Amino acid sequence: MKKDAALKMDSLDQISWVKNEFEYGDGNKSDKIYFCGNSLGLQHKSIKDKIDSHLKQWKNSAVESHFSGEYPWIEIQDKIKFILKDFLGCTTSELAIMNALTVNLHLLMVSFYNPSKRKTKIMIENHAFSSDRYVVNSHLKLHHLDESSLILIEPKNNILDEDEIVKKIEKNKDELNLVLLPGIQYYSGQLIDIKKISNVCRKYNIILGVDFAHAIGNVPINLSELQIDFASWCSYKYLNSGPGGISGIYVNAKHFNKVERRLDGWWGNKLSTRFEMKKNIDSDISAEGWVISNPPVILLDIHLASLEIFKKVGLKNIFNKSKSLTKFLYDGLINIKNYSKYFDIITPENPAKRGAQLSLYFHKNSENIFKELNKKFVIDFRKPNVLRVAPVPLYNSYKEVYHFVKELDLLINS
Secondary structure (H helix, E strand, C coil), X not given: CCHHHHHHHHHHCCCHHHHHHEECCCCXXXXXXXXXXXXXXXXXXXXXXXXXXXXXXXXXXXXHHXXXXXXXXXXXXXXXXXXXXXHHCCCHHHEEEXXXXXXXXXXXXHHHCCCCCCCCEEEEECCCCHHHHHHHHHHHHHCCCCHHHEEEECCECCECCHHHHXXXXXXXXXXXXXXXXECECCXXXXXXXXXXXXXXXXXXXXEEEEECCCCCCCCCCCHHHHCCCEXXXXXXXXXXXXXXXXXXEEECHHHCCCCCCCCCCHHHECCCCHHHCCCCCCECCCHHHHCCCCCCHHHHHHHHHHHHHHHHHCHHHHHHHXXXXXXXXXXXXXXXXXXXXXXXXXXXXXXXXXXXXXXXXXXXXXXXXHHHHCCCEECEEECCCEEEEECCCCCCCHHHHXXXXXXXXXXXXX
């Protein structure tokens, strides 16, 4: 990989200007290059102003800020949903902004996991992100079931085979109640063909839920086409909405009048009756019906500020650069001399089967290599031997990718 090639790509990058709008480090030459947006996105400069504005409004107007002033708090969720619908390809009525990802999965499972005598089983990947597995196990226990009611999907060479998943669903269709899968697998970075799985689930009336934690803001999603039943995600990764940032849910509109079980709270009332304090809930006939409490406004402010940057830059521009940037990284890595003696790239080679992240599976010395790389780069190490590297199009450059490849080359070939 040549530095001139990286500099040329940067000169042609039409969204390179937005990099300077993100905060990272204290401006010293020793600041590390950040490739960890798959874990926590960087802070946009507008967020501080948004928080300051919120604090000022709270100070000046207090409780009246809910419905009045320059920026009524009651309107923020709708503003977020109006932007977020373009990330997800669905209607605003199918979205609600609430809680954190794992809490949301629990709430959705209350509604969508309804085991019968015959159909009790849940399908999940055996190496799912731990919290997803905890959710599933928790709901099995709530129904006095155990892990014998799990159907586990095993990867082949760290990759999930969607055709095998379809076969497994068909084989177990008479006892399978629900399937829970990731949009992108957190460890390998594989983009899952959810549409293929959704087709077979609908055929056999099996509920399909998706965890889009590593997909939203990273790859295009069109829920109107996918026709899954429910989903949730987090906002602190590629959406850059801060640590512990507020999450959201998607509920397919076909379920609005069908769901029999849900944990209710006063914020799930229709807005027109929410403040009447009725004894019986007047549920909003939308995904908002799943909202339990009024959301933390300061987290909504941060989320909205970040999403406005995506709107300003354009999702198509962001996704196009992401494909190009990660391909530049991939091509650089496989051109390192003798790279296969030291590591394999377990993320699919096909750009249509991945997002920004590449996962490098080291055969030896992984901890030492990570320790050395971590002096100059912020990357993610998954024990025992995987490095996850995620160049994010909003704030990473081709030159930074070049420096990473060069440094890794020096470490394994010096």
